[in-house]
Amino acid sequence: MKKVILGLSALCMVAFTSCKEDAAAKVKSENVAEAAQRDATAGEFPSIEFDKVEHDFGTIENGTPVETVFKYTNTGKSMLVVSNIKSTCGCTVPSNWTKEVAPGETGEFNVKFNGKGNGNQVSKTVTLTTNTEKGKEAVKIKAFVEKDPNAPAKKAGAATVNKVTPATATKADPHAGHNH
Incomplete structure (x- = not known):
């Protein structure tokens, strides 16, 4: 049993070693240089600055x-991409x-707002x-709508109040009003 395990272990080592050599041979030197440059600038995220963060x-x-x-x-120092x-x-x-x-350049977007409300502040x-670096950036709009x-006026709801008298309380609870 030990010989079988030892033999399988040796076979696996040979297989993994040969794969590693094949993989190393497939790496192109220009890709290594490109990756090194990318990794060197990986910490240089683009940075976004808005002309306003809220519009009223x-x-x-x-x-x-x-x-x-x-x-x-x-x-920032690298290309800013706004994907959505x-x-x-x-x-x-x-x-x-x-x-x-691009770094130092400016972009823009439009925001259309069609507010509906009943005399309230909307944000x-x-x-x-x-x-x-954050991955998400946010701005806000607000308005008093x-x-x-032309909206129909809502009628005030009607409430019914039942008056409780000692006579009705006694009917509902025969022990009401009695001290025990």
């Missing part, structure tokens, strides 16, 4: 679309963004998926 539309009419532009600058932009709800639509921004977050003047 002020007071807007209910259901009236408004729009703004956010600008961002790559303040999305918002927290369908009433806020980011679009037309600059996908690649939405727009998230960018980037190749910065006026109440829709």
Whole structure:
């Protein structure tokens, strides 16, 4: 039994050693140089700086679309890539963004907001998926959405109050009002 295990171990060592030599022979020297350069700059993430991190539309009419532009600058040393932009709800639509921004250059994206509300403050977050060190960057929009003047007024709910008298309390609970 020991001879079988010893023989299998020797066979495995030969197989793994020969694979290692084959793999080393397949590595191209230009790929090694490229990888070394990439690894040297791996710590140099692009950095994003916004012209504003929040846009206040002020007071807007209910259901009236408004729009703004956010600008961002790559303040890092490598190419900034913005792969996706999305918002927290369908009433806020980011679009037309600059996908690649070289160091020192500026990109931008539009945000359309179609707010609906009943006279309240609304705030939405727009998230960018980037190749910065954090991986996600966010900006916000806000607005006070006026109440829709054409919305039907809601009727106040009606409540019924049953008066409890000593006579009804006695019927409901024969022990009510009695000291035991």
